[in-house]
Amino acid sequence: MAISTQNRIPKEAFTLRPSNERGMVDLGWLKSAHSFSFGQYFDPEHIQFESLRVINDDFIQSGKGFPQHPHKNAEIFSYVLKGQLEHKDSMGNGSVVKSGGIQYMSAGSGVTHSEFNPSQSEDVRLLQIWLLPNVENESPLYDTLDLTPEDKDGKLKLFLSRDGREGSMRIKSDADIYAATLQGNQNIEYNIFDGHKAWIQVARGSLRVNGQTLTAGDGLAINKGGGIVLSNGQDSEFILFDLESRH
Template structure:
């Protein structure tokens, strides 16, 4: 089953320094019929103006992944971590029983675009984790790159929850296929471009819920950049 989610139907927010598209209920966008997809609780497509960002704030019992699309993000947290990441690079935070962090765009002129993704942990009170990986463009170019997995998986970034997250930058007319195991489902986000997924056309910003399917075939109708999360159904 395929359910297209056009970006025009998603929630939104404009705070001046921050413009967001909410895939699920978040902040002032509340929709009790759209709280999550499996263990996926949040995907926010954020645009953060230069010299601004999220000041220090707490999180607990959530696994948070940031995927940078354009610009650069600078992270600081209460565990002493501090670093700056750019396009295609990933940071993750498993907040455990509580952590404070900040996320800023310190660039003087360039807007930062990123996907902020929240995954529900398998249980509360798990150990805190923080890490990042600076993936190279050639790793995802016309290839499915597994950027996040569970601690039992093989991705460079590992969290507690049983998920796999993949990204790709697919040239026009190129195709990729992915087999879906029994009792698994996918949330698919087209970040840039235009693509055909199992005969459903997505434009940039659109999403797709994929359930009870055996495989997906992805064809880039334009140069396309996408991310999807595979999880238990």
């Protein structure tokens, strides 16, 4: 059913998080932009959005990465946009996820892991995202999923969900998470239920959401339920988070 003009969420319910206002980190081997407070970057106005706690836009130099480090009670996934990312953890898992792939880890009662760029010639770019769990201290787990270009071409592809439907990985957080690409005259309509909010993170390119223009690196908080129309994509790739309100 098409979203009526009356049901479209007005721009007044949007809060833009501009790309150039994110916290910037440059360690040489790692260049990262933080949408929310993380590490040495602290911004009291941007701690989290509902259960969404971390969005880091990372570029990792060839042969470099994060050595073994611990996590507990966090839902973490990496959305690989370019290159490849190697994962090893204390559960015995090991994998290399390439562009278009997603690795997901539920830290639960505790896990250690490392993430490296195994290439000796190419940087890897990824979005590393953390969400707060809806249940704590369960056994940790790890999973991966590969998305094809066709999976998300002009449509929302569910890849993490509360219930594991439609071939998605099941996440222990009150969130459904989609990926999509948008180009030219493609349109996507999506309805956010009452009691839910949403966040759109633009990985690359540009698009419009109910007339609001977003460009690469922008985040858009959608603070009420209703309909959204995603349109005017120019080489656009983005992630949409449908989040149950915690208030």
